[in-house]
Amino acid sequence: MVHHESFQTVTGSINWDDPMYKLYEKAKKIGKWNPADIDFSQDVKDFQSLRDEERISALPLISAFSAGEEAVTLDILPMMHAMANQGRLEDTMYLTTFVHEEAKHTEMFSRWQEAVGIAHMDLSVFHTDSYKRIFYEALPESMNRLLTDDSPEAVIRAATVYNMVVEGILAESGYNAFREIFKKAGFFPGLLEGIDYLNMDEGRHIQFGIYTIQRLVAGNDEHYKIFNDYIDELWVHAKDFVNYLTQLSEQQEKLITYESKINIDPTLLKQFAERQYKIRKSKIDRVRKYDSVEELEKATQ
Numbered sequence: 001m002v003h004h005e006s007f008q009t010v011t012g013s014i015n016w017d018d019p020m021y022k023l024y025e026k027a028k029k030i031g032k033w034n035p036a037d038i039d040f041s042q043d044v045k046d047f048q049s050l051r052d053e054e055r056i057s058a059l060p061l062i063s064a065f066s067a068g069e070e071a072v073t074l075d076i077l078p079m080m081h082a083m084a085n086q087g088r089l090e091d092t093m094y095l096t097t098f099v100h101e102e103a104k105h106t107e108m109f110s111r112w113q114e115a116v117g118i119a120h121m122d123l124s125v126f127h128t129d130s131y132k133r134i135f136y137e138a139l140p141e142s143m144n145r146l147l148t149d150d151s152p153e154a155v156i157r158a159a160t161v162y163n164m165v166v167e168g169i170l171a172e173s174g175y176n177a178f179r180e181i182f183k184k185a186g187f188f189p190g191l192l193e194g195i196d197y198l199n200m201d202e203g204r205h206i207q208f209g210i211y212t213i214q215r216l217v218a219g220n221d222e223h224y225k226i227f228n229d230y231i232d233e234l235w236v237h238a239k240d241f242v243n244y245l246t247q248l249s250e251q252q253e254k255l256i257t258y259e260s261k262i263n264i265d266p267t268l269l270k271q272f273a274e275r276q277y278k279i280r281k282s283k284i285d286r287v288r289k290y291d292s293v294e295e296l297e298k299a300t301q
């Protein structure tokens with residue numbers, strides 16, 4: 001698109017019933033938290049009270065989250081560019097909140113690392129080849145492709161890696177693991193508060209990805225195959241990273257031989273991630289029964 005042909009709000013109005021518009025409304029209402037307002041003073045005390053082996057149990061997840069949030073902050077813009085280019089006004093409006101939210105997520109983790117005194121540590125040692133395949137390569141590759149190619153295939157692949165795998169499988173599993181380990185132990189209330197906010201934001205982000213892929217997959221087997229093949233391809237790497245975290249947890253569990261509040265169940269992350277993978281697939285799979293995007297829209301309104 002070089003020139004505008006017409007304007008939606010001049011010839012008509014915003015589609016207030018559009019699911020993307022509804023996400024935008026939700027984001028304005030409930031996405032109002034400020035990472036700078038979170039009190040990390042108890043987290044600082046908690047961190048100081050832990051022994052080295054206990055502290056280390058938090059680091060792989062923090063490392064994966066910090067890089068993950070930074071990556072999605074840096075890589076979201078091409079999606080907005082593609083939606084704007086296609087004249088998808090409601091999608092573009094919603095994405096303005098999305099970009100801002102990812103920036104806040106990045107800020108939240110960085111502030112926490114600063115507060116507990118680990119900001120100087122290089123945590124990239126926890127980024128395995130499988131982690132790098134997703135976050136260093138597949139994510140920017142698929143997203144940046146949208147700058148020059150906004151075909152259905154390119155959009156499906158971008159939303160698959162960004163919304164389904166990074167957010168829908170890995171981030172969701174990470175929040176769950178964090179809560180299981182630290183909420184139960186009564187540690188890090190500030191970080192857990194931040195994670196609760198993040199989790200709500202991510203729910204909308206994932207929903208954006210689901211709608212985006214669903215409308216392209218309805219009535220189109222070829223598009224379904226693009227989604228299905230790509231999520232399966234990425235799942236190999238996601239699973240590999242989850243297995244690595246599981247092995248680390250097993251080792252840490254053995255090191256904590258004394259009485260500790262930190263209780264790690266190494267199998268939990270794995271089980272949760274597998275469940276997320278299946279849920280994501282089924283959300284897309286179930287729209288195959290519609291013959292067209294119009295039929296899907298009629299059924300979901």
Ligand SMILES: [Fe+2]
Pocket residue numbers: 069072101102105198202
């Ligand atoms: Fe995020």
Ligand SMILES: [Fe+2]
Pocket residue numbers: 072102167201202205
């Ligand atoms: Fe997100």
